[in-house]
Amino acid sequence: MTKLFSAARKPAQRSAERGYGNFDNQGTGGKAKAPMPLSAILHRSNTKSPDAETALEQCEALLQELKLTINAYHTDVAEATQNLERIRGELSTAETHGKERAQQRSEKTTQLEAAYIKEGFADLEDLQQAVCSEPEVAQWKTEIDTFYEQYAAYKQAAAGLEKDVTATEPRDLDELETAVEALRQRYDEIQARLEVLNTEKAKLEELHAQHTELTKALTVKTAEAQNWVTLAKDLCGSNPRKLQFDTWILSAFLHEVTVFANKRLERMSEGRYRLAVSEEHGTGTHTEASI
Known part of the structure; x- marks a missing residue:
């Protein structure tokens, strides 16, 4: 008024x-x-x-x-x-x-x-007493002070940017449009390249998954093959007795023959003679059996 x-x-x-x-x-x-x-x-x-x-x-x-x-x-x-x-x-x-x-x-x-x-508080004062405890209030004050400090820093940075923008001389509109068009084309090229890279990445991930599965299978097969390698080495003489598998078979067969021969020899010599199998190392690294 x-x-x-x-x-x-x-x-x-x-x-x-x-x-x-x-x-x-x-x-x-x-x-x-x-x-x-x-x-x-x-x-x-x-x-x-x-x-x-x-x-x-x-x-x-x-x-x-x-x-x-x-x-x-x-x-x-x-x-x-x-x-x-x-x-x-x-x-x-x-x-x-x-x-x-x-x-x-x-x-x-x-x-x-x-x-x-609804939450079970009697009145607003009861709610405030339940919510606004002194440690929380202190924490809120600290957060508020931090916010104002960040706000002041952002404001100062904005003032600096505004000063820089004000001091920057305006460029020609046609030149800016040309630059924008070039950037747009560059962006499209990057997007196309990104799609290609994503496709290749998917293929590589699939190959990596296959490689991982094959590596696991190879580990299992290697463990199984190790048992066969150990057995093969044992059969080829790589054992504490340096005894090959065929030699061991012949030695076992010789022991059996010796047992039957001793029975007949004992009857013929009236117990004076007996055949014995001697297992000695030969000229090589393998063990040989002889009577």
């Missing part, structure tokens, strides 16, 4: 500044009087100059000045009316906004009450 009253008081001030309506300032302390009657104007004009045309011109000039003054008042009234409408609109908007905020606050309050009652 203060703005409205000040707007209503402005027309007279504007008229005084523009010089309208100040027909006779003598004896009024600089304040504007009401316009003089036409008869008085004619009388004063006749007393000053007997020329009627001159008086008529003066009257027309005064009328013109009066019209300008009236137009100025009309303009001021229109401006005051616009200010009034604007203030009424702002007041209505503020009232509407205040009602919406009050309604939102009421809804939030209702939701909050329903929420903490």
Whole structure:
């Protein structure tokens, strides 16, 4: 309302500044009087100059000045009316906004009450006592201080970037469009290359999985083959007795033959002679059996 009253008081001030309506300032302390009657104007004009045309011109000039003054008042009234409408609109908007905020606050309050009652709290104070413990408050303060420090650092960095951007000379638009098009083509090429690399990566991953499976199978087969290698070495004479498999078979067969031969020899020699198998190392590294 203060703005409205000040707007209503402005027309007279504007008229005084523009010089309208100040027909006779003598004896009024600089304040504007009401316009003089036409008869008085004619009388004063006749007393000053007997020329009627001159008086008529003066009257027309005064009328013109009066019209300008009236137009100025009309303009001021229109401006005051616009200010009034604007203030009424702002007041209505503020009232509407205040009602919406009050309604939102009421809804939030209702939701909050329903929420903490649902969670088993007696009232808001009980909820605050349960939530806002001193260590948590201290932690929040620390986080807030850290946030403000980061904000200050970001703000300083933004100021530096703004300074750099301001100091940077603008480039030609066509040149920038050409650069953007080149970058777009480069991006498309990189995307195509990326797709190819992803395809190759998928193939390599598949081959790696196959290699891993084959390596595991090879490890199992190697362990199985090691047993056969050990057996083969043993059969070839790589054993503590340095005895080959065929020699061992012949030695076993010789032992059996010796047993049957001893039975017959004992009968023939009446127990005086007996055959024995001698296992001695031969000229090589293998063991030989002989009687």
